[in-house]
Amino acid sequence: MTTPETLWTRSAADLLSATSSRQPTPGGGSVAALSGAFGAGLVSMAARISVHKAQKTGETPEPALTTALDALEEVQGRLQRLADEDVAVFRAYVDATRLPKATDEEKASRRAALDRAGEAARAAPLGAAQACVEALEQAQACLEHVHPEVVSDVGAGAALLRGALEAALLTLDINLRHLEGEELTRLQPRRQELAARGELLAAGVLRGTREAIGAGA
Template sequence: MAALSGAFGAGLVLMAARISLHKAQKAGQVPDLALTAALDTLEEVQGHLRRLTDEDVAVFRGYVDATRLPRTTEEEQAARRAALDRAGEAARAAPLETAQACVEALEQAQACLPHTHPEVVSDVGAGAALLRGALEAALLTLDINLRHLEGEERARLQARRTGWSARGETLAAGILEDTRAAISRGA
């Protein structure tokens, strides 16, 4: 459900961007290009996170189905191991993809924040907080699925995990700090 939380977070940032764009147009101002570009990208990322929600359910179902395969004969055992390997690969790929999408949404939130209308600036911060939580949830799911993997593949995925975690944490912390500052100065 990390992807669903991420979709909600991206949705809050998207809502703030849309409102800010509408208010700028209503005031006769030319909308900032960074805001309109971020809005387009946020729509794509939010849609991707929604699709990942369904994929996560399918991945888990595939794993459960693989664990229920018979294992009486050597052929059945081999088929079960192969199915579990495929399910494990999918169970590692899905949370990594979710983490990446959360970081992409955080990047767009950072781009939107300076151009966000003061009345909805808190929504960018709230969206970033949800995205940070979704990122952490996705990475915890990855962590549990890395336990059964060894060697070079584990090291490669762990490096990606570490990168997404560091990037997301830096972005979220900065957005939250900037949001609080904007609120306290009356943006």
């Protein structure tokens, strides 16, 4: 059985080269998920170091940190899958556009394939946006409990997650352009909710990070 292609076995240099090339993948959606996974990773690192430091001194780690680590691991795994999914979705859409359309039957089959590809192309960035917001929630929960030496990493992670969220939502937006009816009515409020929630969380974490750094100066 063929192993599914994944971005995660490619070198950083290769990914950067591919992103900068004329090739359409990895594009905005997959790079958003990649960036979000690294943002979540920075928050995880800060929590993990803080737990380790507490254990070394015989203290009980803050429960918020251990809870966050479990949640961030799940979110990060989801973002990893979504990065690959976004690439696969784009290729499925391109394949659908190349289907024959000479007969009514072929036209109907092509339209069904395009509809499926379009639905998947909206689901992937929406899922990435949701995951970024969840990671930002964990960054907020961690911030006041992490060791002072790694508080900047929580803020850095939140900054990456905010950018990843914006990128995912822009990818969603371009895939909503020609959508009408019930699905658009369903997706738009969710999109706005994620944007507002993510911005509020990111701004709060970044503000708290700066305050924590200033207090320790």
